[in-house]
Amino acid sequence: MANVIVIGAQWGDEGKGKITDLLSRSADVVVRYQGGVNAGHTIVVKGQTFKLHLIPSGILYPDTECIIGSGTVIDPKVLIAELDQLDQLGISTDNLYISETAHVTMPYHRIIDQAAEGQRGDRKIGTTGRGIGPTYADKSERTGIRILDLMDTEGLREQLEWTINYKNAILEKLYNLPPLNPQEVIEEYLGYAERLRQYVVDASLKIYDGIQRRRNILFEGAQGTLLDLDHGTYPFVTSSNPVAGGACVGTGLGPTTIDRVIGVAKAYTTRVGEGPFPTELDGEIGELLCAKGAEFGTTTGRKRRCGWFDGVIGRYAVRINGLDCLAITKLDVLDELEEINVCVAYEIDGERCEHFPTSSRRFSRCRPIYKSFPGWKVSTTNCRSWQDLPKQAQDYLKYLAELMTVPIAIVSLGASRDQTIILEDPIHGPKRALLHADGTPASLLSV
Numbered sequence: 536m537a538n539v540i541v542i543g544a545q546w547g548d549e550g551k552g553k554i555t556d557l558l559s560r561s562a563d564v565v566v567r568y569q570g571g572v573n574a575g576h577t578i579v580v581k582g583q584t585f586k587l588h589l590i591p592s593g594i595l596y597p598d599t600e601c602i603i604g605s606g607t608v609i610d611p612k613v614l615i616a617e618l619d620q621l622d623q624l625g626i627s628t629d630n631l632y633i634s635e636t637a638h639v640t641m642p643y644h645r646i647i648d649q650a651a652e653g654q655r656g657d658r659k660i661g662t663t664g665r666g667i668g669p670t671y672a673d674k675s676e677r678t679g680i681r682i683l684d685l686m687d688t689e690g691l692r693e694q695l696e697w698t699i700n701y702k703n704a705i706l707e708k709l710y711n712l713p714p715l716n717p718q719e720v721i722e723e724y725l726g727y728a729e730r731l732r733q734y735v736v737d738a739s740l741k742i743y744d745g746i747q748r749r750r751n752i753l754f755e756g757a758q759g760t761l762l763d764l765d766h767g768t769y770p771f772v773t774s775s776n777p778v779a780g781g782a783c784v785g786t787g788l789g790p791t792t793i794d795r796v797i798g799v800a801k802a803y804t805t806r807v808g809e810g811p812f813p814t815e816l817d818g819e820i821g822e823l824l825c826a827k828g829a830e831f832g833t834t835t836g837r838k839r840r841c842g843w844f845d846g847v848i849g850r851y852a853v854r855i856n857g858l859d860c861l862a863i864t865k866l867d868v869l870d871e872l873e874e875i876n877v878c879v880a881y882e883i884d885g886e887r888c889e890h891f892p893t894s895s896r897r898f899s900r901c902r903p904i905y906k907s908f909p910g911w912k913v914s915t916t917n918c919r920s921w922q923d924l925p926k927q928a929q930d931y932l933k934y935l936a937e938l939m940t941v942p943i944a945i946v947s948l949g950a951s952r953d954q955t956i957i958l959e960d961p962i963h964g965p966k967r968a969l970l971h972a973d974g975t976p977a978s979l980l981s982v
C-alpha cells in the first residue's frame with residue numbers, strides 16, 4: 536500500500552500528466568487537491584485528442600476512482616463540458632467524485648480576473664484569466680460559494696442575490712463594466728447543480744476510507760512549486776498551494792497518511808506568464824526548445840518561455856516538498872544541442888548565492904552561474920534503458936541527481952507511454968539520500 540503525491544518541481548507544465556498516467560495504473564484512487572481550470576492536460580483516446588482541466592486523467596482507467604478535492608476551485612460549466620466529452624467517447628464517469636467543500640468559480644470571478652489584469656499594467660501577473668485568483672480570494676474573504684451551497688436551491692438563491700449585487704457594484708464602479716443579471720446567473724447555476732449532484736461527496740471521508748482499506752491513493756498536484764501562493768515567486772504565482780503540503784490541506788488528510796512524494800521536472804525549464812526567470816533563453820536555443828518541446832499552454836495556447844535547467848530552484852523544490860525522487864521529462868528535447876548548461880548557483884549583486892531568494896525583487900537580480908555539458912547529438916527517443924542512453928546524457932542525468940540531492944526514478948523521452956525509462960521503482964525504490972556523517976552525499980543513481 537502506498538499513498539503518493541506527484542508534484543511539479545518547476546513553474547508547472549513539467550509533464551506531470553504523463554507521469555501520473557503511468558502511476559495511475561497501480562493507483563486505486565487519483566485525487567486532485569488544488570487549482571482549477573487554469574490547469575490542463577491533453578489526452579488522446581481512440582485517436583481523438585482532447586483537453587481535461589479538472590477531471591484527473593485516471594478517469595481513463597475503468598476501475599480507478601477520481602476525486603476532485605476540497606482545495607480545488609470548480610468552474611461547473613467547464614466541468615460539465617469535460618463530462619460531456621467523456622460521455623461522447625463512451626468513457627464512464629461513474630467513478631468521479633467531487634468534494635462538497637470545493638469552491639465554485641462564478642462568472643464574476645472570470646470577469647474580475649480579466650479586468651484586474653487589464654488594469655495592472657506593468658504589474659500584471661499574466662494569469663490564465665479563468666477566475667482562479669478571485670475565486671480563492673472569496674474563499675479567504677468568506678464570501679465564496681461552495682459545491683454544497685450550489686446543491687442547496689433555496690440557500691443558493693439567497694446567497695447569490697446578495698453576492699451578485701455586491702459584485703455588480705465592483706464591476707460597474709471599479710471596472711466600468713455592465714452588471715450581471717442575478718436571476719439569469721442563479722438559474723444557470725441551479726441547472727449545473729442538477730447535472731453535478733450525483734458526483735458530490737464528503738471527499739475527505741471517502742479518501743480516508745480508502746486509506747483505511749489500504750487502497751493506493753495518488754495525489755495529483757496541478758501547476759508547480761514556484762507557482763505556489765506561499766512558497767513560489769510571489770506575486771507571480773497562482774492562488775493555491777501546488778506543493779506537497781497542499782495535498783493534505785486540499786483533501787482533509789493528515790501528513791502521516793502520505794508515504795512518498797515524487798517531483799516532476801523537465802530536463803530544461805519553462806514558465807508561462809510574467810515574473811523573473813533567471814535561466815531564460817531569448818535567442819535561437821530558446822526558440823529551438825520551444826519548437827521541439829511544443830511549448831504552448833494547454834489552457835491558453837500561450838507560448839511558454841524556455842530556459843536551461845535551474846538547479847537552485849530544483850534544490851528548493853526538494854526542500855519545500857520533501858521530495859523522495861524525481862521524474863525527469865522531455866530529455867529528448869535536448870538531443871540536437873551542441874552544449875547544454877545547468878544553473879548551479881546565482882550571482883546576486885556580485886555575490887554567489889546557493890539558495891532560492893524569497894524576495895522576488897532579489898530573484899529578478901539573480902544571474903545564473905552555469906556548468907556546461909557537451910550535448911549527445913543523437914536521438915534518444917527510442918532509448919528504453921539506461922544502457923541505451925548516450926554517455927553524455929547519462930552524465931547529464933547523474934549530475935542533475937547530484938545537484939538536486941535526490942535519485943532520478945523515471946526519465947521520459949517523448950509523449951507516448953513506452954518512451955520512458957524506469958531507473959528505480961518510483962514508489963518503493965531508494966529515497967532522498969541524506970548526507971553521510973562527514974557531510975558527503977550518499978550515492979544517488981544506483982545504475
Ligand code: IMP
Pocket residue numbers: 546547548573574575660661662663664665666667668757758762771772773774807808809
Ligand atoms: P492563475 O492561476 O490563472 O491565476 O495564473 C497565475 C500564474 O500561474 C500565471 O503566471 C499563469 O501563467 C500561471 N499558471 C496557472 N496555471 C498554470 C499551469 O497549469 N501551468 C503553468 N502555469 C500556470
